[in-house]
Amino acid sequence: MAVLTDFKGEKPTWCPGCGDYGVLNALQRTAVDLGLDPEDMVVVSGIGCSGKLSAYFGSYGLHTIHGRTLPTAQGVKLANRDLTVLAAGGDGDGFGIGMGHFIHAMRRNVDITYLVMDNHIYGLTTGQTSPTSDPGFVTKTAPKGAVEFPVHPLSLALSAGCGFVAQGFSGDIPQLSAILKRAIQHKGFSFVNIFSPCVTFNKQNTYEFYKSNVVKVDDDPEYDSANLGLAMAKIEQTQSIVTGVLYEHNRPTYEDSVPNYSKTGLATAQHVLTEADFERLLTQFQ
Amino acid sequence: MAVLTDFKGEKPTWCPGCGDYGVLNALQRTAVDLGLDPEDMVVVSGIGCSGKLSAYFGSYGLHTIHGRTLPTAQGVKLANRDLTVLAAGGDGDGFGIGMGHFIHAMRRNVDITYLVMDNHIYGLTTGQTSPTSDPGFVTKTAPKGAVEFPVHPLSLALSAGCGFVAQGFSGDIPQLSAILKRAIQHKGFSFVNIFSPCVTFNKQNTYEFYKSNVVKVDDDPEYDSANLGLAMAKIEQTQSIVTGVLYEHNRPTYEDSVPNYSKTGLATAQHVLTEADFERLLTQFQ
Amino acid sequence: MNGELGWKVGGEQGEGIDSTGEIFAWTLHRLGYYAFAYRHFMSRVKGGHTNYKIRVTDRAVGHHGDDLHILVAFDQETVNVNWDEMVDGGIVIADVASGDVQHPETGNVHFCSIPLTGLAKESGSAIMKNMVAVGVTAAIVGLTPEDFLSVIEDRFKKKGQAVVDSNLSAVRIGYDYYNQHFSHHLQLPLRPVAIAPRHLYISGNEATALGALAAGCRVLAAYPITPATEIMYWLVKYLPEYGGVVVQAEDEISAVNMALGANYAGARAMTSTSGPGFSLMMETLGLAGISETPLVIVDVQRGGPSTGLPTKTEQSDLYEALYGSHGESPRIVLTPTTIEECFRFAVEAFNLAETYQCPVILASDLYMGMSKGSIDSLDTSSVQIRRGKLVTQSELEGVSRGEFKRYQVSEDGISPRAIPGQKGGRFIALGNEHDEFGSEMEDQSMRVLQMDKRARKLQSFHELSGASVSGPKDAQITLVGFGSTRGVIDEARTALMQQGLIVAHVQVSVVAPFPADLIRPYIAGAGTVLAVEVNSRGQLADQLRLQLGYHEKIQSCLKYDGDPMLVKDIVKRAKEVIAVGSVN
Amino acid sequence: MNGELGWKVGGEQGEGIDSTGEIFAWTLHRLGYYAFAYRHFMSRVKGGHTNYKIRVTDRAVGHHGDDLHILVAFDQETVNVNWDEMVDGGIVIADVASGDVQHPETGNVHFCSIPLTGLAKESGSAIMKNMVAVGVTAAIVGLTPEDFLSVIEDRFKKKGQAVVDSNLSAVRIGYDYYNQHFSHHLQLPLRPVAIAPRHLYISGNEATALGALAAGCRVLAAYPITPATEIMYWLVKYLPEYGGVVVQAEDEISAVNMALGANYAGARAMTSTSGPGFSLMMETLGLAGISETPLVIVDVQRGGPSTGLPTKTEQSDLYEALYGSHGESPRIVLTPTTIEECFRFAVEAFNLAETYQCPVILASDLYMGMSKGSIDSLDTSSVQIRRGKLVTQSELEGVSRGEFKRYQVSEDGISPRAIPGQKGGRFIALGNEHDEFGSEMEDQSMRVLQMDKRARKLQSFHELSGASVSGPKDAQITLVGFGSTRGVIDEARTALMQQGLIVAHVQVSVVAPFPADLIRPYIAGAGTVLAVEVNSRGQLADQLRLQLGYHEKIQSCLKYDGDPMLVKDIVKRAKEVIAVGSVN
Numbered sequence A, B: 001m002a003v004l005t006d007f008k009g010e011k012p013t014w015c016p017g018c019g020d021y022g023v024l025n026a027l028q029r030t031a032v033d034l035g036l037d038p039e040d041m042v043v044v045s046g047i048g049c050s051g052k053l054s055a056y057f058g059s060y061g062l063h064t065i066h067g068r069t070l071p072t073a074q075g076v077k078l079a080n081r082d083l084t085v086l087a088a089g090g091d092g093d094g095f096g097i098g099m100g101h102f103i104h105a106m107r108r109n110v111d112i113t114y115l116v117m118d119n120h121i122y123g124l125t126t127g128q129t130s131p132t133s134d135p136g137f138v139t140k141t142a143p144k145g146a147v148e149f150p151v152h153p154l155s156l157a158l159s160a161g162c163g164f165v166a167q168g169f170s171g172d173i174p175q176l177s178a179i180l181k182r183a184i185q186h187k188g189f190s191f192v193n194i195f196s197p198c199v200t201f202n203k204q205n206t207y208e209f210y211k212s213n214v215v216k217v218d219d220d221p222e223y224d225s226a227n228l229g230l231a232m233a234k235i236e237q238t239q240s241i242v243t244g245v246l247y248e249h250n251r252p253t254y255e256d257s258v259p260n261y262s263k264t265g266l267a268t269a270q271h272v273l274t275e276a277d278f279e280r281l282l283t284q285f286q
Numbered sequence C, D: 001m002n003g004e005l006g007w008k009v010g011g012e013q014g015e016g017i018d019s020t021g022e023i024f025a026w027t028l029h030r031l032g033y034y035a036f037a038y039r040h041f042m043s044r045v046k047g048g049h050t051n052y053k054i055r056v057t058d059r060a061v062g063h064h065g066d067d068l069h070i071l072v073a074f075d076q077e078t079v080n081v082n083w084d085e086m087v088d089g090g091i092v093i094a095d096v097a098s099g100d101v102q103h104p105e106t107g108n109v110h111f112c113s114i115p116l117t118g119l120a121k122e123s124g125s126a127i128m129k130n131m132v133a134v135g136v137t138a139a140i141v142g143l144t145p146e147d148f149l150s151v152i153e154d155r156f157k158k159k160g161q162a163v164v165d166s167n168l169s170a171v172r173i174g175y176d177y178y179n180q181h182f183s184h185h186l187q188l189p190l191r192p193v194a195i196a197p198r199h200l201y202i203s204g205n206e207a208t209a210l211g212a213l214a215a216g217c218r219v220l221a222a223y224p225i226t227p228a229t230e231i232m233y234w235l236v237k238y239l240p241e242y243g244g245v246v247v248q249a250e251d252e253i254s255a256v257n258m259a260l261g262a263n264y265a266g267a268r269a270m271t272s273t274s275g276p277g278f279s280l281m282m283e284t285l286g287l288a289g290i291s292e293t294p295l296v297i298v299d300v301q302r303g304g305p306s307t308g309l310p311t312k313t314e315q316s317d318l319y320e321a322l323y324g325s326h327g328e329s330p331r332i333v334l335t336p337t338t339i340e341e342c343f344r345f346a347v348e349a350f351n352l353a354e355t356y357q358c359p360v361i362l363a364s365d366l367y368m369g370m371s372k373g374s375i376d377s378l379d380t381s382s383v384q385i386r387r388g389k390l391v392t393q394s395e396l397e398g399v400s401r402g403e404f405k406r407y408q409v410s411e412d413g414i415s416p417r418a419i420p421g422q423k424g425g426r427f428i429a430l431g432n433e434h435d436e437f438g439s440e441m442e443d444q445s446m447r448v449l450q451m452d453k454r455a456r457k458l459q460s461f462h463e464l465s466g467a468s469v470s471g472p473k474d475a476q477i478t479l480v481g482f483g484s485t486r487g488v489i490d491e492a493r494t495a496l497m498q499q500g501l502i503v504a505h506v507q508v509s510v511v512a513p514f515p516a517d518l519i520r521p522y523i524a525g526a527g528t529v530l531a532v533e534v535n536s537r538g539q540l541a542d543q544l545r546l547q548l549g550y551h552e553k554i555q556s557c558l559k560y561d562g563d564p565m566l567v568k569d570i571v572k573r574a575k576e577v578i579a580v581g582s583v584n
């Protein structure tokens, strides 16, 4: 069984105090708790501070280009459904340039888990407005404050038919790790948005802010994550400043829906056609 | 004042009976009713059967590349806010390849109107699955039926903060034209999804189907398009087979929100810097 | 008749023109002839002129032919558009349903007005006019209605015997009508005596798709686009039979990255597209290059730029295939020159992608992809799967954690590759510059080592010769083409040789790495070099100049009006350049 | 000291290294010197080595210089990485806070350990160590603490006088400490007597942004990316003052299409990006080409491929700028060779885009874009706005509905252009092939007419000479570069000439249309041609071969390790190729 050090890759170079440490930490714990093997896992990450997660986590990794984690991760999973596949990136990566893929990946429902380290800012490029930046938030590209209606990832996910929608906070590792556990176990596409403060460029969406404002669905005994209406209402009520698993619903995965798709990893099989195969295939041209 | 023939461009080459004729027709009527001048209008269209709208409507037009109507149309409007700018395309164009732009355009709220001629199929490329294809719908690329959760354009629009969300049916031109009128008059981004049957490749989402199943919000005296909750409930109840203006809410347009943006069309102004301007601008480098 | 017959049916899109052509072509193919079919169609779903040209020969050819012997015209436009192609003594069948069809007074052509639609109506339904036309044709060329039975049965039997019967009877009606009213006849080529056991009628796209399946490709991620979509269609039918999957992606960026992800994870995966989609894949080309992930992209080229002429053929994406994407990374560009090569190169594309761990672009075009031709075989027995430096689990045995050098600076530029799931092979594939272990870094000397390593890998490329050459090295004129023009250039060469010229032919099938050594002697020795290309800028000619020099003797024969290259286009241009050359 | 001084400060990212450099550079600039600053930084936000090199000269230069006279090292790594640059007699200041700093025994360098952080703490705060270092430097080069006052005031006065005072006092502390403990001094170059009235300290990116504003650009649609983001920053500050707007798009595809839309509608609009974003814009390049919509794209190149070396310089997007996008359409590629040219070409880019109704790619690079240099002026008085064949309302007067030929097949290849809002000018701009009115069509002859028309338009290009040339046509060796390498090649030429060689220099500033006629004599006449490029494949050399031939004499001097080209790199390579050449 793999232990914590097995899930340690390169030494992180995030700024001291960066929320992404918490995400890494929670993910490492989760992997150990779930008894996963780092060599049967792939983390596909985007470009951004968040995108460095694949290098710091000790599994196989694919540090792809900006905004394309989800197509790539789906490709990985389709090649080998025996792997545990995670996609991870930032709010710019996922909800800016990657928005189209985000919606479509949820519709398609390939069995992967998507973590967004949402710091409401472009970190690696040193502080521009992100799609989740609060209205009025001042950045280098919006010196008078952001004017766009921010992306609401959770609502979009629900509208797009995502079967697992959760939100965590990198300041609450036990909860985050519990969420990640369920997300990875969920059959189908699971989406976990994570408040992961950028201590360097975002002095507004801080640890303190979340600590004092976040509502946990776990604290609400009435809450039922199987109920879509409740999920929508909760998000509305809390203006999305809510953590926990908001919605979980099983529908068949893409892998199980497409006709005749291999029950085991394609990557590990032999795919040689016999002359009989060719004969059969060629009759149509005769 | 412009008359109907002023809004007739090239002779349409759509298949006889195509729903897109109804859209063109309704738009022409609307333009006349609103007293618009075809030379102060721009239709930016995508690639698809639907994308030919710009050529058939008698205004200025920009028949852009697949999926990019919205960025292009926003650019047109930002260059000249005195123009009436429409973007038009298909469900593949807008909700497939164009999905990211769709969500972001709604957030940004530039004052344009977006028509999607939603036939639940890729028409021009002769019949592949589209993002709005019904589950199980058989096409050339899904011979055993579509397996993805379909895009729900109206719900996504509401989640993305769109201030005007409507749905029409090209089999009901008076209603469609009433909707288009309000959409064009709406200050800010307005979205009109239009059931526009493809008589050649879609034998499922037909005129007959819509005629017998569509619910009109106009028929519900209780309905209040200012109420977001009602809109969401209505969409849910009708499984989106609903027409009318579902939601309208005014928030400041992008043009009115960005600091100091010109009150009149940039395109028509002179933009020469004086030596005094240069002196002032250059002091920062001294 | 010179061993061939050119036949064409034309009319409005949506009228069943294609299926008329298909039935005719299939019948001739099954009779042992060689059919080559080129479809002319427009970017709209109904209406607009379309036609289906079939060239019937007694040997395999790679071209639909310049000449037309029989034209079946369902409307006036078909006559207008195609008249000039008619040979002397040719026959035009015009449907009188489209009114009083006019025709030019040029040429010595038999013009036969026949009430095709009327006869069809009599036989039950107007849509049967196509079958009536088939019958008329049968009468002209001396086939019998029964010759069409097997094809008609295959097409219609699932609709019931009655449908089969009524189609066949429509053929008979046309056949009888012609025989009663007209007496011009044209001869088919001599019927081949023996039919090759694998006499196949297949398109470049089908051959490509089959090649991918044979190569072990089990994931196709793609977005619909003419003229590449048929690859999706074929694979969506057959991949599931082998446990694979076709993913219709939301766009081409998604498609190519899915393919990359699947390759990274050890499957064989590809994407297929045409120009506009290919342009969207440029960023990912670079990612595949630097992360050394195998990737196969099929680009079935069409008329550009932009949306351009989406239903017309062109060879104008070569520049982008060679030079698209920012920065510098190795790639392989294959341009199959025959339908057989579409199959063989599709297999090879996957082998090369894994051997060299880089993107492979398989660039065909609409003409190659959508035209169907009779061929004698596909060499399925030589299909091999070579996975390159994929490490085995046992090779990883000794390697301790963090010691696997995925990006080892090896002599041949190729490094060992592990795939997820293998124990001891963990690494990060990445788009950033990195060290031998796959850690992002900015060290100058390692950067140079990695860049040089990647550049080095294609130096050992040897799997494909890269060009086929015929004729002497010191020809008066050497015709050089790439991709789909092989057949037409070959025929042009014959025609020029018949006129007493000494002509050589170089057909490039691998543009990168460029087969300079193989080609050089033919350029160096030639009097004049004529680069024949279906584009406007001479993209191949540029490669010749760049790679070999000889600027002064390289001339271009270009076509970019949407139509495929014809034999006469080349012959005319060749004579022009030779005439000018001889003045010097 | 040869009229120059090389100074560098280095340490961890996030320690304020940049602002130390800025204060030093600005001070020297204001004193009338010429400063040229190059920043070395890594793709992470905090930690990792960064340094800021300043070359102080008595004349304008376009390079940060090979040599280092003074190094301020805040950590051991700074010493390790930069030691080799030190000249004999140079001085290294090492902060003792980072322990017992080791240094190699090579070279004749004065190594001074100074408790910079300790002194800063004494003066109030550890973060003031940078100011202490500035003071130390002042002492070495004979400046006074007061020389820094104006810059310190500008930077800190909005934080209050106390902050200004404490910064100045930290400078004094460093100054005094050095004078008390050390006696090595180095001389600044002679101080220029007269300061040009527009003595500016400005980066290529700033000059580009200013040029765009001056050209009347009022819409920038862009997506953040190093090293282009500064163009956004500058314009987001100043465009609103002129009624314009910076749109942060959701991605680069959106950005470039917004820019295209705005241009279509008659505004001047652009997008700015770097390689990865540029790769995403390929499809739109073709749309601009065929729809003949003006479009300006600024590509500030960085180390590729893929994410590559995102904070390092490279000139490796030339291929893509020339050949990216499927199909064939005209484009202009400008590669400014000086900061002044960044300004001038940015203005010209808009004029050319409108004159030729095609995309203009303004390709600078990280080195050009982010380096700041002192220059003597920007020629603002010659700024002109030329909008090409934009029709006026009165020209449209006679045109009746549907008769405006937006895509008229004109002799010069350029057609009249209307913009929405104009009466009588209605047309559809489109990516499909079209007739003269802008109707989609597939007619072969009109297709050819339109293709030829578009190809023809750049034949009359004359606005920019395309290259600057110096030296004799028959030089022993001719150095050829493009873009940002002008300064360093110029200095290398001087160095080689000092060694008795006959050297010419051609710096290409317009790669497309290629200034073949201007350059040819310098290539034809040269003994050896050395193409100097910051990339690995010799992309410019390829253009020389392709456009001009002379394969046998074209050699390359390439650098692609992430560092900018140095004078000694060129000198060394030049001597190598000449040595080899002389053997032949």
Ligand SMILES: Cc1ncc(C[n+]2csc(CCOP(=O)(O)OP(=O)(O)O)c2C)c(N)n1
Residues within 6 Å of the ligand: A047, A048, A049, A050, A051, A065, A066, A089, A090, A091, A092, A093, A094, A117, A119, A121, A122, A123, A124, A125, A130, D223, D224, D225, D226, D252, D276, D277, D280, D307
């Ligand atoms: C195509 C492309 N465009 C832009 C960039 C530059 N870029 C790198 S990271 C990034 C945004 C980072 O923001 P986010 O995704 O929120 O990640 P964070 O750094 O905040 O974790 C951008 C714009 C790029 N690498 N590629």
Ligand SMILES: Cc1ncc(C[n+]2csc(CCOP(=O)(O)OP(=O)(O)O)c2C)c(N)n1
Residues within 6 Å of the ligand: B047, B048, B049, B050, B051, B065, B066, B089, B090, B091, B092, B093, B094, B117, B119, B121, B122, B123, B124, B125, B130, C223, C224, C225, C226, C252, C276, C277, C280, C307
């Ligand atoms: C980048 C790119 N990819 C693919 C295509 C091919 N293509 C043309 S139209 C179309 C889809 C049309 O479907 P839709 O948008 O629903 O429009 P419709 O024809 O149904 O009105 C596609 C995939 C293209 N032109 N460009």
Ligand code: SF4
Residues within 6 Å of the ligand: A013, A014, A015, A017, A018, A019, A020, A049, A050, A119, A123, A124, A197, A198, A199, A200, A201, D045, D046
């Ligand atoms: S810049 Fe922000 S997001 Fe990036 S590492 Fe630093 S704290 Fe984290």
Ligand code: SF4
Residues within 6 Å of the ligand: B013, B014, B015, B017, B018, B019, B020, B049, B050, B119, B123, B124, B197, B198, B199, B200, B201, C045, C046
């Ligand atoms: S194919 Fe469908 S969408 Fe296209 S024109 Fe015909 S009916 Fe309309």
Ligand SMILES: [Mg+2]
Residues within 6 Å of the ligand: A048, A090, A091, A092, A117, A118, A119, A120, A121, A122, A123, A130
């Ligand atoms: Mg972020």
Ligand SMILES: [Mg+2]
Residues within 6 Å of the ligand: B048, B090, B091, B092, B117, B118, B119, B120, B121, B122, B123, B130
């Ligand atoms: Mg559609």
